[in-house]
Amino acid sequence: MxxxxxxxxxxxxxxxxxxxxxxxxxxxxxxxxxxxxxxxxxxxxxxxxxxxxxxxxxxxxxxxxxxxxxxxxxxxxxxxxxxxxxxxxxxxxEGLISVDVSQDLELPKVGLRIPRILSEKDVLQLLSIDLPETEEGVRNRAIVEMLYGAGLRASELVDLRLTSFLPEEQLLRVFGKGRKERVVPLGCAAIHALEEYLRSGRPRLVGTRRCDFLFLKRGGRPLSRFSVNQLLLQMARKAGLRHGIHPHLLRHSFATHLLHRGADLRSLQLLLGHADLATTQIYTHVEIDRLREVHRRFHPRGK
Incomplete structure (x- = not known):
């Protein structure tokens, strides 16, 4: 404007x-x-x-x-x-003004916002829904497996290229915020879903068009973040998950489930592509909430 x-x-x-x-x-x-x-x-x-x-x-x-x-x-x-x-x-x-009038502005304190997550049971429920054996169905399953299996942001997912997947190493090359590159390991489920999409889904979607983006819509055009959000909402409804599901919710769940199962913060920071460890530490508050609930339920004087 x-x-x-x-x-x-x-x-x-x-x-x-x-x-x-x-x-x-x-x-x-x-x-x-x-x-x-x-x-x-x-x-x-x-x-x-x-x-x-x-x-x-x-x-x-x-x-x-x-x-x-x-x-x-x-x-x-x-x-x-x-x-x-x-x-x-x-x-x-640049010498366009004589004084920086903003230098004394103080940043307001922002309260800690604990991210909402899905339980492992909810994620399994989402990943277990029946999808049509169409090119879109195969693609959608791969998308959800990648979002949860690699903790990707929606912008990172839609920016993936064919060369981002390294099948021999079972790795994914990702460009995050500020075009910073990181390499994320992929688990068996994500690899299987992605390979199935590359074998039977993507060739039909790309048609005669030449496009190096990994995830496509019909006609060989790259998927948008809006399209990813919409297909996730549809899958969540089909899975019976009432709360709104979005890509970042799966990213939060990826991080929290790893931490819950013993991952250390430094490794989590690398997997998520956080520049600052303090950003990753928000997930420790989710874990503390879980521990507090365990204490309340099981300690003889917890209630």
Whole structure:
């Protein structure tokens, strides 16, 4: 979306190009930054701030207070502040403004959000449903096995290529956030489902089209994240799972089940592709909740 006034448009586009190339931000992060910075620019233009150089720290506090009053969650407010910091830091670095007015902005404390997971029984129920022996049915089974078996993000799944699967090594090469590469082992069930899809599903879906993406829809076009979400919802309904199922729920379940069965945090971090171990540690809180319930149920003085 173009912001009224060439000064704002130029500053936004330059910043976003810099973040995409030099900071290696993921596509999702790029989209988020664009939406947040465009929202701020619209507000600034409405306040007759003709360029980023017109913005003061007081303006930033006023804007963020307005967003807070609008009911913005602390996590969303934090994302806005991070985007504004990137924006004004870049403009100062390039000499387009004399002072970085965002440098004193403090990030709000975001409460720990414990991820929802499926039980191992629920996952088995999802993986055990009868699917039609069609190319789509074979593909869908492979998708669910890969999401749970490798802990993939939806964006990582739809970005897989034919060369991502290393059958001899039984590994999957994955590009995660910031195009960071990791290699994930695949279990027997995931390998079997994937090989079946490559043998009998994908050739029919690709037809005469040339496409190196791994997971396709009919006509040889790559699957979108929306399509993956939709097919998961349909499979969950068929499995009798009432709560909404989405790819990240399977990723959370993958991590929690591994931890529950004895995996260490460092290995889990590598499997999930987390840059920071602190991100992985959220799963220890899920495990603590389980241990608390075990204590409550079985200790003689637990109730």
């Amino acid at each position: 173009k912001i009224r006034g060439d000064t704002w448009s130029g500053a936004l586009e330059s910043t976003l190009r810099f973040l995409a190339t030099e900071k290696d931000h993921s596509v999702n992060t790029q989209m988020t930054n664009r939406l947040l910075l465009e929202a701020f620019a619209r507000w600034a233009v409405a306040k007759n701030l003709v360029s980023p150089a017109s913005v003061t720290s007081e303006h930033l506090y006023e804007y963020l207070e307005k967003e807070k009053e609008r009911g913005l969650a602390p996590s969303s407010l934090k994302a806005s502040i991070v985007a504004l910091r990137h924006f004004f830091s870049y403009l100062r670095q």
